[in-house]
Amino acid sequence: LRVAVLISGGGSNLQSLIDFARTEYNAGYEIVTVISDRPAEGLARAEKAGIQTHLLDRKKGMKVLAENIDNLLENTIDYIVLAGFLSILDRSFIEKWKNRIINIHPALLPDFGGKGMYGMNVHRAVLAAGAEKSGCTVHFVDNGIDTGEIISQMSLDLDKIWNAEQLQKEVLKLEHKLLPQTLHLLCTKGSGK
Numbered sequence: 467l468r469v470a471v472l473i474s475g476g477g478s479n480l481q482s483l484i485d486f487a488r489t490e491y492n493a494g495y496e497i498v499t500v501i502s503d504r505p506a507e508g509l510a511r512a513e514k515a516g517i518q519t520h521l522l523d524r525k526k527g528m529k530v531l532a533e534n535i536d537n538l539l540e541n542t543i544d545y546i547v548l549a550g551f552l553s554i555l556d557r558s559f560i561e562k563w564k565n566r567i568i569n570i571h572p573a574l575l576p577d578f579g580g581k582g583m584y585g586m587n588v589h590r591a592v593l594a595a596g597a598e599k600s601g602c603t604v605h606f607v608d609n610g611i612d613t614g615e616i617i618s619q620m621s622l623d624l625d626k627i628w629n630a631e632q633l634q635k636e637v638l639k640l641e642h643k644l645l646p647q648t649l650h651l652l653c654t655k656g657s658g659k
């Protein structure tokens with residue numbers, strides 16, 4: 467199936483999707499385009515892999531951003547993957563692409579999600595709360611922030627984690643496993659939606 471990946475930064479999750487599709491001969495997906503809402507190193511990763519890229523300008527507002535993305539993707543894409551994408555897509559876009567947008571969040575939702583829970587903030591919050599476990603979650607994107615139906619999760623014990631930087635590193639390793647596997651299963655087994 468045809469997939470578009472939306473990014474805003476380094477694109478390590480994008481890279482894991484590219485690598486999985488390269489090594490798994492029966493990968494259920496092909497990344498056909500990568501879109502960023504700001505200058506992002508992840509674009510270079512896509513270009514190196516020979517994947518079409520688009521750099522959009524979010525300063526024109528989220529409605530225009532969503533319209534631009536929609537025009538680019540129209541009915542040529544099966545799933546949209548948000549991989550470190552930091553803009554909030556507007557309601558009409560989400561409705562149109564209902565159950566066809568997935569996001570990866572670096573915590574065990576429904577805990578530690580929502581506005582402001584990204585980057586190091588989420589890992590600091592998990593440690594500050596004295597949680598025993600953390601991890602990552604892939605979920606369908608709905609009109610909330612990190613509130614859509616959960617598809618898959620991977621977790622790790624925090625007994626050997628001392629600080630937020632270490633936690634981010636360990637969670638990112640899990641993300642790089644969870645996202646490609648989840649997208650592959652979604653594309654091969656369907657979402658039943």
Ligand code: GRF
Nearest residue numbers: 475476477478479550570572
């Ligand atoms: C990571 O913290 C990840 O948890 C979240 O976005 C951040 C950047 O990821 N999804 P990437 O390296 O740009 O894929």
